[in-house]
Amino acid sequence: xxxLVESGGGLVQAGVSLRLSCAASGRTVSxxxxxxxRQVPGxxxxxxxxxxxxxxxxxxxxxxxxxxxxxxxYAKNTVYLQMNSLKPEDTAVYYCxxxxxxxxxxxxTQYSAWGQGTQVTVSS
Numbered sequence: 001x002x003x004l005v006e007s008g009g010g011l012v013q014a015g016v017s018l019r020l021s022c023a024a025s026g027r028t029v030s031x032x033x034x035x036x037x038r039q040v041p042g043x044x045x046x047x048x049x050x051x052x053x054x055x056x057x058x059x060x061x062x063x064x065x066x067x068x069x070x071x072x073x074y075a076k077n078t079v080y081l082q083m084n085s086l087k088p089e090d091t092a093v094y095y096c097x098x099x100x101x102x103x104x105x106x107x108x109t110q111y112s113a114w115g116q117g118t119q120v121t122v123s124s
Contacts, residue, residue, distance in 0.1 A: 002027035002113045004096045009118030014088055020081040022096030022115055029072045033099040034079045036070060037108055038092035038120075048094070049081060050104040057104045063089070086122045093117040 008020040024032070035050035047061045049070035058070055069082040079096060097111035105111070 002032065002098050004098060004113055004115035006094065006096050006115040006118040009094060009120045011121045011123065012086060014086060014122055014124050016086055017082070017084045018086060018120065020083065020094055020096075020118060020120070022079045022081075024077050024079070024098065027098070028074070029077050029079055030074050033101060033104050034070075034072065035097045035099070035105065035108075035111060036079075036081045036094060037097060038090075038094045039117075040092045045095070045108050046092070047106045047108065050106060051079065052104040053102045059104055059106055061106075083120070086120075088122045088124045091120060091122050093119050 003025045005023045012018055033053050036048040037045050038048050039045045048064055049060050051058050051070045055072055067085045071080050095117045096115040098113040099111045
């Protein structure tokens with residue numbers, strides 16, 4: 001069973017960059033599909049980015065495409081979300097999630113393990 005711990009959130013100004021980390025334990029990221037989702041209170045969980053088990057397939061949500069990048073670092077058993085050109089509308093709690101199988105997925109119901117979340121607040 002995999003455990004996920006996010007870090008790297010914080011309060012930043014619009015236009016800057018931030019990198020979120022998600023450290024996995026119990027399973028290796030090379031054997032997992034991984035995703036990032038975000039949620040604002042009162043709204044549904046929103047897909048942000050996903051990477052397949054092999055790392056060869058990546059998808060992004062439309063609102064972050066071209067600004068965010070997901071990657072895996074096998075040596076640290078960690079998945080990252082590099083966030084550039086942050087906007088106030090990126091403010092949310094960001095969650096890392098893991099799934100079995102070889103595919104990436106934009107559907108949060110496909111993920112069986114979740115981290116506790118990390119808050120990102122972008123001021124204008």
